[in-house]
Structures are given as C-alpha cells and as structure tokens.
Amino acid sequence: MNQKTAQVNSLANVAASRATTKSAQADERSGSSTPEAKRVGAGLQAQNVHAWFSDKHVLEDVSLNFDFGTVTALIGPSGCGKSTFIRILNRMHEFIPGAAMAGEVLLEGRDIYRSGVDVTKIRLGIGMVFQKPNPFPSMTIKENVLSGLKLAQLKVSNQEELLENCLVRAGLWGEVKDRLNEYGGSLSGGQQQRLCIARSLAVKPEVLLMDEPCSALDPGSTLRIEETIRELSSTMTIVIVTHNMQQAARVSDQTAFFLSDGGPGRMIEVSSTSDIFSNPRDKRTEDYVTGRFG
C-alpha cells in the first residue's frame, strides 16, 4: 500500500512540476502582451459527444474543452473509446464503415459537423499523428514534410524555410538535415514518428491530435517526442491519447479519464493533471492511476 501511495506521489510530483514550468512559460508569454491562452473561442470544445459502431454504443455523452495552448491527455484502459473520441475530433471517425455519432465539436466556436462544411479544411486545421509511424513510402524526407501542402494544394513562398522550421520543431532537423532526399522508410521508428509530426506541422494546424504516438517507440524516442510536445504546446492545442501514466503526467495540463464498464465508454473525470494524479475525485480514477486495475 505504501508503495502505491509512493507511486501516486511521484506521479503527482511530476504533474506538479509540469504545472510550474507551464505557468512560468505562460508568464513569459504574457510579457509579450498577447494572452493567447485566453483567445476568445479558440481551442476545441466537444459537447455531448456520442459514438456508435453499427448498433454498438461505444462512447456516451462526452463533453470536454481543450483550451488553446494546452495539452490534454486522454487516459483509460483499452476499449474505453479514447481513440474513437479523438478520431471524432477531426472527422476521421466517419471512415470506419458503420460509424455514427451525435453531439457537437466546436472549432473556434463553430461545429465541425455542421452541414456544408469543407471537411478537408477541418482536417487541415486539426492535424493528427497516428499510433504507428506512417511516413509516405514513395516520398523522400523532404517530400514527406511538405506533402500536406501538395495534398491540400497550398502555396507557400519559402518551402525550404518551412521544411527546416517544421523539422526543427519536431526535433528531427539535426538528425536529417544532411539526408533530406533519402526515403522516409530509411529512418528509425522514433525518427519516422517525428517525421510524421513534422508533416502535420507543415500545414500549420491549430489543433494536433496524437493517438498513442509513442506506443511503438523506445524510451529514448518517447522522451524526444515528449520534448517536442512540450515545445509545441505554446503555439497550439494538443490532445494526446496515452496508456503511459507517466507520460500523461509529464506532458499534459489537463487529463481526462475514460472508462467502459462493459457498455459504452464514458468520461469518468476530467481535471488538471496534478489533481488527477494527486487528488482524484472518483474512486475508479484513483484505482486506475495507482495501477490497481487496467
């Protein structure tokens, strides 16, 4: 029991230290007189979101705000609807045959599911990094990073600058700057995932969704990607699904705990990350974050 408490304490400490750095960062930014975090209507809001696969109700009534400039971690055991939820946030859910949903997802105050909306523009504004690194095999590293521009037919005045900027922000520039014309497949798994992050950044999304981005990576690469997330968090809204509690504690500002009791998945609790790990309101959250189940 002592051990469990110790673990909770250590996670809470990690989360607390994260909160401190975050507020320090916020102070720095407020110095430049642009309180981006308080931008009106910015960020993403999910309101009363439900999801179904055919007749199976897999997600029930999730309402969650993602403020601009914050990192939100979604945690919970497998099959609780985290990935389904994150895929609803940028309209990838509809690609699964038999999928259905209810509720609203507001980007800058407007529902991304309203009729007549240009879906490709929505996905351009809400980027996604997948569980498995998936660089385009027929493209070089450079082409991979810039592929979003070609896919969405965007014009950019200085491609070289954008290329370097994205790779630097994804923490990959130093490793690939001399091999930009090699194929993406020649990189290691961790590098490929950072390449995918760089690729998502090139189209300048306001929101970045990450579906277990580190689940296939070694600890070194994971750490590198967490640094990347922290660096990115000041300029965009980030939502990350993770099975790794330490990771949630290290990178996120708020954490939402999802759980399914055999029926549809529900959001049990959402709170600041330090509260979730040090002072959870719900017994089930406490059990999960202390590793008593799941």
Added chain:
Amino acid sequence: MTTLQRRVEIKPTKPWAPSFKDLLPDLFTFVITFVAAFATVGFTPLKGKLGFSVMVIIYAIVFSALLSLIRQDGKAAVNSITTVLVYIAGLFVILPLASILYEIVKRGIGGLSFGIFTTDMAITATDAPLTEGGLLHALVGTLYIVAIATLLSVPIGILTALYLTEVKGRGAGVVRFFVQAMSGVPSIVAGLFIYAVWMIALGNSYSAAAGAMALTILMIPTVARTSEEVLKLIPNDLREAGVALGGTQWRTVAMIVIPAARSGLITAMILGIARVAGETAPLLLTMGGADALNLNPVSGNSSALPTYVWKNFMLGTETSIQRAWSGILVLMIIVLIFFTFARLVGNRQGSSK
C-alpha cells in the same frame, strides 16, 4: 578430459548440416534407382524414354521410402514419399516450359536474320528462300495492337480497381462479379463481339485498332483484378494520413496510394500484356491479315506476329514453316524485352532506396 578439451576450442559449426557419411545412403538410393530403372528397361518388355522415366519415378519413391523405413520409421517413410513427389511435381512444371523454350530457339534461330526485320511478305512467293521477305508487317502490327490495347485497358483497369478498393461504391460487388466473369470470356468471343459490333453494325473495316479493341476486352479483367489485389495491400494508415493532412480523397489516392503501389501496378500491366500478346483467334476476325506493311493502325488489313505464324504454318511449305518458327521466336523476344523494360522502370525507385 576429452569433453573439457572440446569445450575449450569453440568454432562456429553447423551441426544440422549432413556430413558426407549421412549423405551416403541417399546417394546409394539415387544410384540404385537409376540402375534398377536401366535394368527394368533392358530386361523387360518396358522400353523407351517414357518407360525409363516412369520406372525412375516409381523406384525413387519405393527406394527412398524403404530407406527411411529401415533407418527410422513409418512417419519418415511418408515424409520421404511426399518429398520425392514434390520434387517430381517441380520437374513436371519446369520440363515442358524449358523444352518449349529450347525447341523455339532451336527451330526459330535458323530463319533469323537482319533482313526479316526490314521487309514484309508483299512481293515474296510462298516458297521463296528465307533470304527474301520478312515479318516487318507483323512486327509493326503486334506493336500497334499491344500499345493500343495497353493504352485502353490500363487506365480502365486501374480505375476499376480504384473503384473497388478506394471508392467502395454501392456497385462494387456487381463490378467485381462482372470483372471476374469477364476474365473467363473465351478470346474468340471477344473477337466476335468486336467483329459484330464495331465492324458489321458500325461499318468499320479490318484494322489493327479493331484487333486492339478485342484484346482490350481480354486485358481489362486481368489488369483490374491484379491492380485490386495490389491496392488492397497498401496499408490503410497511409490513406488516413493523407486525408488527415487535408487532402481530398482523389489527391490522397493520386499522391500517396498510387505511388506506393506503383511497382505492383506495373506488374498488373505486364500480366495484362502477357495475357494478350500471343492471342491469335480474335485477331483473325478483326485484323483481316495482310502480307504488306500497313502503317495506319486505324484502317486497313494488317497482320500481327501470331497471325503471321498461323498463316505460315497453314501454307505448309518448308520455308514458310521455318518463317513461322522464327515468328514465334521474335514474338517471345519482344515480350521478354517488354517485361524487362517494365521491370526496370518499376524498380528504378526501389533500387535507389
């Protein structure tokens, strides 16, 4: 002490590799099989190469099974029998192919000269010596029909495959069924169809284009089915990544899915060409046949290598049969050149990886 010594000197070995001593019984079986087969052919009424081959197969099965039974047990004997059967089946596949290739090269090479690629048969008599005349007209005809059929069927075939794998429209099941049914259409039916519709009903003349259309009907199902299989292998992750970057479905398919499947799609094209390059029956109905070079692919009687071969065998003189064999050899070489070229194009990217 000896075991200790052995442990000290460690060398990389392959304990599973059979030593010469282990191979001796197998060698013995091999020898005794042939000796027994010789003896059977020599001392019994069973004669000839065929009899010898049959006896070799039977003895190989019997002796290897016996050997395994003596050395090990019944399970090992069954294992030996199946091993021998698999080897024999492999031989049965290679032998006819190798012997066809050998025969074509042996018989065709005699009529091969530079001249046959520069002249046609317009003013050459049926029994003229091989130094006169050539197959230029047939060569040009074959290149025309294969090129036109490829141009028509590859886009249609790949688009059909994209409908089946990417669009997944309501009609996908029906389309897939018809594509499969089409691949079973006898080639003469394709020829008759073009003959009845394009030539009789619409009043067009014999031409290389008409022949190419008949071949297109045969080629589309092959290209579509192979392309579908290839496109199915492209991981869904890539499509999702493309769409998540703000691409439309068409841009995602054109920029990511097709390039990723490129070498497979080229294989689909090659298989399609292989399907039609040697077709004869539909061409007899649609190209009309000619002895003179016809450079106009859309009008006028023309010839292709398969019809040239067919016609020369029909003529039956010594030189015309020689011409037919040379025609087959040239057709084979063309197909080979085309395959090699397409492979090189398809692998260019792979090699630079």
